[in-house]
Amino acid sequence: MSKKKKNQERPIDAEVETPEVEEMNEAPAEEPSELEALKAKVAEWEDKFLRTHASFENSKKLLAKDKAAAVAYANESFASDLLSVLDSFESALATIKGAKSDQESEVLEKIKEGVELTFNQLKKVLEKNHIKEIPSDGEFNPEVHQAIMQVESEEHENGQIVQVLQKGYTIKDRVLRPAMVSTAK
Numbered sequence: 001m002s003k004k005k006k007n008q009e010r011p012i013d014a015e016v017e018t019p020e021v022e023e024m025n026e027a028p029a030e031e032p033s034e035l036e037a038l039k040a041k042v043a044e045w046e047d048k049f050l051r052t053h054a055s056f057e058n059s060k061k062l063l064a065k066d067k068a069a070a071v072a073y074a075n076e077s078f079a080s081d082l083l084s085v086l087d088s089f090e091s092a093l094a095t096i097k098g099a100k101s102d103q104e105s106e107v108l109e110k111i112k113e114g115v116e117l118t119f120n121q122l123k124k125v126l127e128k129n130h131i132k133e134i135p136s137d138g139e140f141n142p143e144v145h146q147a148i149m150q151v152e153s154e155e156h157e158n159g160q161i162v163q164v165l166q167k168g169y170t171i172k173d174r175v176l177r178p179a180m181v182s183t184a185k
Contacts, residue, residue: 088118
């Protein structure tokens with residue numbers, strides 16, 4: 001028991017704590033520099049992230065603005081091409097209004113010629129902008145034709161197009177308006 005008392009009398013805490021305190025004093029001296037380095041690295045990465053995110057958001061807004069402008073002015077070239085056709089029609093109307101009764105046959109001939117030229121000009125503008133007429137001779141195609149009625153016809157086989165009631169058009173590969181046709185029974 002005396003050994004137990006001796007151990008109890010000796011300050012055990014003092015002996016045990018002293019090395020630990022020294023170790024703790026050394027470790028925190030190293031840790032703060034490492035901790036500070038890690039904190040600095042985290043701050044650097046956070047800054048890079050925030051800058052990259054801001055740049056991304058700015059790019060996103062700019063792309064949205066460009067997209068809206070592209071959609072709004074997508075048909076600008078097409079509309080510009082149609083203005084010459086509009087001018088031709090206005091000229092034809094002005095000729096009709098300015099015609100006198102003694103010049104009617106000559107004016108009518110000029111109007112016919114002008115309307116034909118304007119029609120051809122319009123077809124060229126449409127073709128330039130990839131708008132083409134749907135061929136409507138021969139077999140009925142439900143993808144590009146719309147059957148409005150069926151008629152009896154000895155000249156045509158069942159399902160063939162007899163008459164085109166309204167021409168159809170495609171723009172590039174899409175149907176802009178189906179051709180309205182009558183088919184044979």
